Amino acid sequence: MLRLPASLFFVTSWLAAAITSSETPESGPAAKEPSRAPATKLQFLDVAAQVGLDAMIFCGGRDKDHILESTGSGAAFIDYDGDGYLDVYLVNAWALDEEPSSVRQKGRNRLFHNTRAGRFEDVTDAAGVGDDGWGSGVCAGDYDGDGRMDLYVTNFGPNRLYRARGDGTFEQVAERAGVAEPGWGAGATFFDADGDGDLDLYVVNYIDCTMDDVLTARRSNKWRDLAKVMAGPFGMRGGRDRYYRNNGDGTFGDATEESGLTDLAEGYGLGVLASDLDNDGDVDLYVANDSNPNFLYRNDGGGKFTEVGMWSGAGFSGEGEAQAGMGVDAADYDGDGLQDIFVSNFARDNCTLYRNEDELFFEDVSAAAGIKQITFAPLSWGCAFFDVDHDTDNDIFVVNGHIYPQVDQFPEFGEHYRQLPILFRNDNRRFTDVSRHAGPGLQIPISARGLAVGDYDNDGDLDILVTGIDSAPMLLRNDSIGLEHWLEIRVLDARGSAAVNAFASVTADGVRQVREVRSGSTYQSQNSLVMHFGLGSATKVDKLTVRWPDGTVTERRDLHVDVSVTITKP
């Protein structure tokens, strides 16, 4: 899209009076079908190297003898310095040598500052966020309520909590805060679980094992009776997920059991989503488990949860099978005002789209929606809903990559270690694979894992950040042609931080859409905390409603299109 000065996009300091009440945003089906501009041509270009994102992301050795070497690491689109431009945080793991297995290089996490001039510069050392643990994931949230976004990094080994000081630097306080979880952390999310106004933390743990296990592992499983591949996760002991309640003084306490969040199944958890899935004003929790039923924890209020995944329809595939969940995202794909869930799964088992039937009941509509067949062959990880073509409905992007490099020795089976991503266009609630017509950036195979979505160049369309195994990241700049109108909304709490789990609904030209600000989700990654809406041909936004995490509501009317607005909680 045509690039305009950033100042034109930001309409901050909205002083109109907020309408405050306990009502939730209105619901109801979209009044009109989405309409895509006939001239729209989707076009993504990988500009990572060009803009200075030159990090190499490691993940173990060449042969991938242990499952730790297969799960990769995530990334974040986060505006760490509050200058209105998205910066990039990359989580890194270690490189291993084979025979004898040993640590060749400890990869460091990297923070890249967006210079606003189309470049990123490495500010890792200055910011103090270059952890060299075996990294997995990252999520963002202002846990201490000082108006600055903090970062939580999951590791194979002690996790890290980076508290923002407000001057572009961070302080590592995980031990002091009581969240230096020592296991194999995967997905994590900040959310206000108990409705007390501060952000609590949920950490998903994958498998219990040690670095000795990793370094002494031998490939003992057979892939198609042809190649020896890494063992697991079956036979390994799953790590128990943890819930940390914010004490309100900069520390957390383990409240897993008393909150009803005990991971009795020791599921092999990887992805996590904190979202108000039943629109009742509190935040529910969904955990994507590898090779196990997924968990859906209903928030019963007061910091108590009930696991309803087993009978909600969202714990299994429609056939009643536990799948191998990796990543997870949620959004309203069918315009009924309810957020639906998308879960990425293992190879030769499709990704699953769960349609929200309200009150936390879900139906697997993967086949009917056109997802099932196309996602059967790839092994899928990071996934995200967003309106790629600005036609007022949510499309889906999924990145893929096998865990066994050995599959490349047998090309006759059509399975590849490095795989292409899939971009699904939402065509009236049925999805069409448009990946091969979406520009050169989507034709580059990597063994992808992490995925974050955000508008890093502030041009009004959403760009994509992808991490892969043993490769450089990809920054897929959205250069699509003919995209129609859009609106970006930054919702800030009274202290100036992104209001995690705030909802916004936008009505334009008779179409109502909803979005939620979220910490974590996708696969071990953090999407931009700015909400983006495609508006089709609408030339104004009739109504914008923000439902804040405390249930109060702010409304705006008659907004311009093609702008970014900031709404601050009164």
Added chain:
Amino acid sequence: MKTLAVTTVFLATIFAQQRPDPPNQQMDQATAETYEHLATAIIEIRATEDNLVKGILMHHHARASHHLEAALTGADTQHHLEAAADEIASIANEGDKAVQAIRQRLLKAGHHHHTDSVTKEDYIFIDSKEKASLLALAGKVGKMAKTAAPDAIRGASMELGKLFADAIAPE
């Protein structure tokens, strides 16, 4: 049973070691006998596991039935129906979450017959079709929690009875 098997192997080994210079024939016989004992133990372990799982299923069935009956009294209906849904789902999965964690460990010993997500094979008693039916019933009962029509609850009880009887019936 595991202790019995280990003890059997241990005693047989000691017995074999205590005989001074046993002729080959005696050694072969002792080895065969030990293997015979071990085979018996393994078979017994399998049978014990079958009975244990059957007991688990009956436990969840009894609890599900109790909650469905309790829901009909009109007191705390939502709680009872959700609890019934949970129990039915545990029948479908041949055990609750704690059992699921144990199965994951058993897989390390090659105990693969529980691994529906990898092999898509059936459980010991519950086959894939029965599992899907039971999960659908669990969802139906969970949804009833908001409406709780007595006829619908009775219907669910009958459906559960039939599905359960079919599931544990000898193949």
